[in-house]
Amino acid sequence: MGNIPNIPDIVIGRLPIYLRALSHMIEEGKEYTSSHEMGERLGISSAQIRKDLSHFGEFGKQGTGYNVGYLFEQIRQILQVDQQWPMAVVGVGDLGRALAHYKGFVSRGFQVACLFDNNPALIGEDVAGLKVMSIEQMKDEVRRQKVKVAMIAVPASAAQTVANQLVEAGVRAILNYAPITLAVPPGVHVQYIDPVAHLQHMTYYLKP
Amino acid sequence: MGNIPNIPDIVIGRLPIYLRALSHMIEEGKEYTSSHEMGERLGISSAQIRKDLSHFGEFGKQGTGYNVGYLFEQIRQILQVDQQWPMAVVGVGDLGRALAHYKGFVSRGFQVACLFDNNPALIGEDVAGLKVMSIEQMKDEVRRQKVKVAMIAVPASAAQTVANQLVEAGVRAILNYAPITLAVPPGVHVQYIDPVAHLQHMTYYLKP
Numbered sequence: 001m002g003n004i005p006n007i008p009d010i011v012i013g014r015l016p017i018y019l020r021a022l023s024h025m026i027e028e029g030k031e032y033t034s035s036h037e038m039g040e041r042l043g044i045s046s047a048q049i050r051k052d053l054s055h056f057g058e059f060g061k062q063g064t065g066y067n068v069g070y071l072f073e074q075i076r077q078i079l080q081v082d083q084q085w086p087m088a089v090v091g092v093g094d095l096g097r098a099l100a101h102y103k104g105f106v107s108r109g110f111q112v113a114c115l116f117d118n119n120p121a122l123i124g125e126d127v128a129g130l131k132v133m134s135i136e137q138m139k140d141e142v143r144r145q146k147v148k149v150a151m152i153a154v155p156a157s158a159a160q161t162v163a164n165q166l167v168e169a170g171v172r173a174i175l176n177y178a179p180i181t182l183a184v185p186p187g188v189h190v191q192y193i194d195p196v197a198h199l200q201h202m203t204y205y206l207k208p
Numbered sequence: 209m210g211n212i213p214n215i216p217d218i219v220i221g222r223l224p225i226y227l228r229a230l231s232h233m234i235e236e237g238k239e240y241t242s243s244h245e246m247g248e249r250l251g252i253s254s255a256q257i258r259k260d261l262s263h264f265g266e267f268g269k270q271g272t273g274y275n276v277g278y279l280f281e282q283i284r285q286i287l288q289v290d291q292q293w294p295m296a297v298v299g300v301g302d303l304g305r306a307l308a309h310y311k312g313f314v315s316r317g318f319q320v321a322c323l324f325d326n327n328p329a330l331i332g333e334d335v336a337g338l339k340v341m342s343i344e345q346m347k348d349e350v351r352r353q354k355v356k357v358a359m360i361a362v363p364a365s366a367a368q369t370v371a372n373q374l375v376e377a378g379v380r381a382i383l384n385y386a387p388i389t390l391a392v393p394p395g396v397h398v399q400y401i402d403p404v405a406h407l408q409h410m411t412y413y414l415k416p
Contacts, residue, residue, distance in 0.1 A: 012412050016405035020387055042389050080411045094309045098302035108404045148414055173410035175403055179228055181250050189413055191406035195383055196316045197224035198399035202381035203288045204220050205397055206356055
């Protein structure tokens with residue numbers, strides 16, 4: 001799977017949210033759910049959920065709804081997270097450290113495999129069981145570990161250079177925490193995490 | 209401003225991205241730009257940018273384009289970030305610490321004003337110049353400082369309870385880092401930051 005053509009990217013973007021809800025249902029011991037129940041939990045219309053899932057096949061049955069475990073496994077396969085992706089973290093400041101220590105990656109298909117920084121004071125330090133390596137070692141190490149996924153947690157001024165080096169070493173998916181838009185070649189995917197953009201989105205609606 | 213009716217939320221969500229690009233242009237000393245140039249930087253079509261901005265007025269001139277400083281100020285006003293919003297951070301683990309230390313808030317309209325945790329070992333500790341307070345003190349302190357914006361960085365199991373207490377104390381915008389969908393009353397805004405959801409979105413497209 002993962003190669004079905006012409007599925008809108010916005011649909012793909014909702015699948016991880018469905019997967020997260022299903023994993024909570026599994027923890028709760030729930031065996032069956034419905035698009036209605038998922039919609040209630042997620043604040044998404046049930047019609048939208050049915051339509052999104054219909055791109056990938058027939059997962060539900062009239063009357064009984066979706067089998068939680070089955071749908072969970074199917075979406076894991078679609079998103080290719082029924083495997084473990086090794087990840088590089090570049091930038092071992094406060095944020096990079098938080099990412100290195102974050103417990104939520106492994107159960108969802110990812111594992112921090114290497115850490116890089118350009119600060120000599122940090123290189124060789126043990127962070128979350130990994131030795132921080134220098135930026136000079138990055139390309140070789142990323143290639144050696146066949147890392148395809150990286151998180152950039154360096155200042156905005158350094159982010160594009162780091163991204164270029166990662167892409168050269170074979171990285172194809174970048175989660176960028178630096179507040180700057182990256183230029184990458186076709187076939188390389190970038191997603192952004194900018195908390196301020198989310199905050200500013202919400203203050204639009206607040207009465208002063 | 210900020211009360212123009214019927215503007216799609218997805219348009220509002222793009223304004224912070226435009227604001228970020230404009231602030232980089234100001235740093236570069238650029239005086240004028242165009243929807244074309246902004247689109248190139250952001251990977252958004254120039255037509256989309258013109259359409260988005262046209263909801264709020266006439267900012268550009270045929271021929272000369274947009275005055276960078278003027279458009280920047282206008283969008284700041286629209287998003288109501290031409291003021292400083294005090295923020296609460298709940299949960300002072302690795303992530304909460306990274307947020308408390310993050311230098312990027314102040315220039316963009318936000319300031320971490322108080323930190324809360326339920327771990328007695330952390331209460332009273334100085335983090336980024338603020339004393340960590342207990343969850344029991346949260347409602348009073350949030351009311352006292354008139355905090356309307358909060359970031360939740362607690363485990364998923366505690367996030368809903370924390371959100372309820374924040375809303376009771378007057379918080380109207382929550383940036384939730386816990387990987388769980390929150391239920392909040394009408395008039396309260398929630399945005400989510402879940403790095404794994406972004407990663408899973410990208411692995412869909414990767415060849416295994």
